[in-house]
Amino acid sequence: MTYRYKVALIFLIGFFIDCINIFMSAVALPSIAHDMQVSTSSVAWVANAYILGLTLIIPVSTWLAGRFGSREILTASMLLFSGAVWMCGMAGSFHELVIWRFVQGIGGGLLIPVGQALTFNLFQGPQRAKISTLVMAVALIAPAISPTIGGVIVDSSSWRWVFHSNIPFSLIAAALSWLWIKEARPASLARPDIKGLLLVSTALGSLLMGMSLYGGDYPPLAALSCLMLGVICVVLYVLHYRRCDNAIVELSLLKSKKLSTSIFIYYAIPGVFTGVNLLSIFFLQNSLHFSAKLTGMFMILYASGAFIAMLVCGRVYNRFGARRLFTLGMLLHSAGIATLYLVDSAADLPIIVIAYCLMGIGGGIGANTAQTTSLMDFQGADTHKGSVIWNINRQMSFSIGAALFLMIYNLLLASLASTPAYHLTFVIAAVMGLLPLLQMSNLTTQKECHAQHNR
Missing domain, CATH: 4.10.860 (DNA Excision Repair, Uvrb; Chain A)
Incomplete structure (x- = not known):
């Protein structure tokens, strides 16, 4: 295995761990709430604390890597992560669990931007699309399988093992980081x-x-x-x-149309989907009385459609360009969300299948294209700085998407019954997912980009 693929493997393992910790732990929330006797709104802090720790450490991660070395930071991050997930599983109180989830997020937040910058600096030009496809494949496979696995763990054992099950992966990432990473520290380092x-x-x-x-x-x-x-x-x-x-955050990089458009797209597709999927889970279980297992299986449909779309997207990106793929992804993704408006009863199972397949295909095209396009204008140190902005955006999009559509749904409940409120929220989400179409004319086409490079 060549050095660049070793670095990519370390990043992908860390990225996989990050993704499953967002989605797998959600399955355990009802059991945690029951076991620790906390309300539904309070138990949400198990997820919020992780995302908060992850987000707050990202801006300083690049400086830490420069100060102490990428190998040392990546190894330390996964060791910290391992210790934190063990303590999460051993937590004797809810507040203790929330604190260790915050620490766990810090460990994950150190690895993601540093690992991504190292990886993307080793894959330039057309090769960037290939590695982005692998990254987005992990981003979709993890959410697809983790709810089902988490449910099996909770049903057969305890919610505590949802956290303990992460330890082998994080220890492997720590060991590989120490053995494989060879990045030299910079000769001079600016004051933080x-x-x-x-x-x-x-x-x-x-x-x-x-x-x-x-x-x-x-x-x-x-x-x-x-x-x-x-x-x-x-x-x-x-x-x-x-x-x-x-x-600490280089705002001038947002002048890059590729980065700024990719950020907008990420809010419109993965961000919107996070909120829609959360509402859909409540809708299917509480209103249509689907089982948790069946509800979780729809994510497999989503991931399957997204995975196929990403494989195709990785092959055609350099031929069709970001503008066309972004547009197609948004249209399909919003069409899938709007299809949920037609769901009224458990007999509408085929409609739900179509909705999740459309969301998966559109989401796969849009998210993969955004991942490929976001850092394409940058090299060297700017890639690290761009990675910081991109990963803050990625985490914030998940949080904002969930909070925004839960807020919209709760506001609609004041004047509508439950099912119509769900339906109208889905329609609003579908419309909001199309907003970046207004910005597509500002994005340089792939052919124009090649022409600029040839001058």
Whole structure:
């Protein structure tokens, strides 16, 4: 195995662990709530704490890799992750579980952007599409299989083993990182942007906290205060960025149409799908009385459609270009979401199958194209900086998607019955998933891109 594929394998293992921890733990939430006697809104912090820790550490991960070395950081991240998941499984109280989930997220957040930057720097040009296809295959296979596996673990043993089952993967990633990574440390390293780090961390933490509080049983003023604090910190960071020579998040990279469009697409497809799928789970189980196992199996349909789409997308990306693939992906994905509007009873199972297949195919095309396109304009250190922005976006899109559509559904419940509220939320989601179409004219076509390089 060549060096670049060794690095890619380490990143893919870490990425797989990250994905299954978002989706597998969700299956265990009812058991955790029952065992630890907490409410549904409170138990959501098992997921929120992980995403919060993951998101807050991403901005500083690149500096840490430069300061201590990529090999050392990747190894330490997986060892920290291993210890944290063990403690999650051993937690004696809910607050202890939430704290260790936060630590677990820190471990995962160190590996993802560093591993992605190392990998993408080794795969340039047309090869970027191939490695992006592997990345997105992991991003879809993990959510497809992890709910079913998690359900089997919970039913046959305990929710604690949902966390313990991660340990072999994280220890393997730690060992391979130490043995295989050979990246040299930079000769000189700029002083870290501590003020920027504090502003970015406070902004992300406040925004996630505000959205989580709004979706739970908390006073609206508390949620609004957190959201306002997050917005204020964003404004303060922009002002700070203009005066700082080595800002922790390099906003100038957003001038890249490829990166900014890919970010928009990620909110419109994976972000929207996260919220739609969460609502769909409640709709199918609570309104149509489907079993949890059957509900989880629809993700297999989604992943199958997405996997096939990604294989095709990886082959045709350089011929058709990002603009056409983005457009096709959005249209198919939103068509699948809109199809859920037609579901009224358990007899509509074939319609649900069609909906998830369409969402899977469209999601596979859109997400894979975004992953391929996002960092295409960057090389070297800029790839690391772009990876930080991209991975913050990836995590935030999941959180915002879930919070946004739960909020919309709850607002609609004030004037509609449960099923019509679900239906109208799906329609709104389908429309919102098409918003990036307005930006497609700004994206350089593949042929134009080749012409610019040839001049």
